[in-house]
Amino acid sequence: MVLTLGVAQALAQPRTPPALLSARQDLQQCIIRNAGFASAHAEATRDTVADYAARQCEKAYVRTVTRRKLMDATQARVEVNTIAYQLTEKILSR
Numbered sequence: 001m002v003l004t005l006g007v008a009q010a011l012a013q014p015r016t017p018p019a020l021l022s023a024r025q026d027l028q029q030c031i032i033r034n035a036g037f038a039s040a041h042a043e044a045t046r047d048t049v050a051d052y053a054a055r056q057c058e059k060a061y062v063r064t065v066t067r068r069k070l071m072d073a074t075q076a077r078v079e080v081n082t083i084a085y086q087l088t089e090k091i092l093s094r
Helices: 005-012 018-039 046-067 071-093
Strands: none
Touching: 018 046, 018 071, 046 071
16 A cells, blocks of 8 residues: 555644644634733833733633643743734734
């Protein structure tokens, strides 16, 4: 039985667990809501908006992914900050 290159690559790549995808989607929605709120202030900068959104969403995300044993707390905090800065950049660049 011969596998094509595309099928072999698809099988070789690790899949993201559905629980992690769901948690990330919830995190993104939380960050978007909080970034929108923070960006309405006159003194808002990209950094302050991203930091505010990350701070508001971090606790729930870290609790969710560590309880489900999807990643450790340090890795989850890094992911929250990374996603917060990426989404804030998209929101404020428009």
